[in-house]
Amino acid sequence: MAGRQTGGEQTLTLLGRLLPSNEQFYIWGFTRDKTCLGTTCPEEDRETLEQALLLFGGSRLEECLQSGEFRVPQLLGSPVGMQWAAVPTPNRSGDLVLVIGPVFYMAPDTTAIRNELHADRHEPQSHSFTRRLLDRIGHLPVISYAIFIRYVIMVHNTINGQQLGLEDLEKSLLSDSGIHAGPVDKRDRNRIYLSEKAMLQMVREGNINYGDILQTAIRQSPGVPVHGRDPLRQAKTSIIVFTSLVCRAAMEGGLSPDTAYSLGDAYIQAVEDCRDSAELSALAYTMYNDFITRVHSLKTDPNYSHAIQKCCDYIELSLDKRITAADLASLAGYTEYYLTVKFKKETGMSVSSYVRQAKVKRAQLLLETTDLSVGQIAERLAFNTPNYFIKSFRETTGCTPAEYRKRIQTEG
Numbered sequence: 001m002a003g004r005q006t007g008g009e010q011t012l013t014l015l016g017r018l019l020p021s022n023e024q025f026y027i028w029g030f031t032r033d034k035t036c037l038g039t040t041c042p043e044e045d046r047e048t049l050e051q052a053l054l055l056f057g058g059s060r061l062e063e064c065l066q067s068g069e070f071r072v073p074q075l076l077g078s079p080v081g082m083q084w085a086a087v088p089t090p091n092r093s094g095d096l097v098l099v100i101g102p103v104f105y106m107a108p109d110t111t112a113i114r115n116e117l118h119a120d121r122h123e124p125q126s127h128s129f130t131r132r133l134l135d136r137i138g139h140l141p142v143i144s145y146a147i148f149i150r151y152v153i154m155v156h157n158t159i160n161g162q163q164l165g166l167e168d169l170e171k172s173l174l175s176d177s178g179i180h181a182g183p184v185d186k187r188d189r190n191r192i193y194l195s196e197k198a199m200l201q202m203v204r205e206g207n208i209n210y211g212d213i214l215q216t217a218i219r220q221s222p223g224v225p226v227h228g229r230d231p232l233r234q235a236k237t238s239i240i241v242f243t244s245l246v247c248r249a250a251m252e253g254g255l256s257p258d259t260a261y262s263l264g265d266a267y268i269q270a271v272e273d274c275r276d277s278a279e280l281s282a283l284a285y286t287m288y289n290d291f292i293t294r295v296h297s298l299k300t301d302p303n304y305s306h307a308i309q310k311c312c313d314y315i316e317l318s319l320d321k322r323i324t325a326a327d328l329a330s331l332a333g334y335t336e337y338y339l340t341v342k343f344k345k346e347t348g349m350s351v352s353s354y355v356r357q358a359k360v361k362r363a364q365l366l367l368e369t370t371d372l373s374v375g376q377i378a379e380r381l382a383f384n385t386p387n388y389f390i391k392s393f394r395e396t397t398g399c400t401p402a403e404y405r406k407r408i409q410t411e412g
Helices: 008-016 043-056 058-066 110-117 127-137 145-160 166-175 189-205 211-220 231-252 257-273 277-299 306-317 325-332 336-347 351-369 374-380 386-397 401-411
Strands: 027-030 036-039 074-076 082-088 097-104
Touching: 036 043, 043 058, 043 082, 043 097, 043 127, 058 074, 058 082, 058 097, 082 145, 097 145, 110 127, 110 211, 189 211, 189 231, 189 277, 189 351, 231 257, 231 277, 257 277, 306 325, 306 336, 306 351, 325 336, 325 351, 336 351, 351 374, 351 386, 351 401, 374 386, 374 401, 386 401
Parallel strands: none
Antiparallel strands: 027 036, 027 097, 074 082, 082 097
């Protein structure tokens, strides 16, 4: 930024001092062609985080850069929960926009991020970039929407000499929410149904490895297709319907009606009390995780020791990885021999059998609710080869993956 504007780098540094020193907030300066002129981000992280911004928030950033109406901050959200905010500068003739971020409103889901990085709609991403970004994710701030937006307003008011308040942002943030029901003829009802089916099955099972399933469902459908003048009301309607479905799925999973209905009512009231779409989105994630965690707790075998339950949870959360007894032994703090004996005694299965059964169970769900090929599912679940996946699936279920999918489609 110094090459374009004298003292530009100093300006970024001064603005950076407005943000809390214990949080790694970064400020970036971008031109109309999305060239970064300067940043407070450390040099070793700059390339990775800049690439993530342009990948996930680049289209919204470009809209801000090109818009002659860009006068107040705009959120640059993403499907993986990474959040930025674009702040206009006083001299729009310079085509300069400040960007604050990235942050997360809730703990990042690395599996969902990895899947999104390699989704078909993106340009292919290198494995080195994926590794660098996932390594960096854990060091980024996780804060509430309300806190983040206050820092954004602070930077905006300082650089623009204004006294912008929270209420002044409501209209622009709602228009940026991304919650817009598309025309009926553009909604693939079958895909939406299958995604919702998978999402609710996670609740019934109390399956804590729900990240990629939830992200897929969100991408398939932005919510209930209600049209109206109030986008916030539309978002609330979608989340209330979502909460009701999740509540009933949790009861089917064993949560008592008293607990489920009381919890559902509390979340619906919280939805009604929300004042902006970003808070609604965070609340929906919290609600979904809360119900799943409660059902998961009910299904936890009381006879499992803490160490073995920890291993089982790790397996459930790591179905996209190759899991070995050595991994679990390290997690539990046991020798590998002691872990395998204890695991078999408590679960009735060897580590390899338990892992294989868990992966086949997830494969069944993917066969039922996605159009992923057998090879793609094998790769997603970290089987050595598609043939080994088919063999494991047949040994566990009595049929091949293709036969299972055909049977489910026939029954459906």
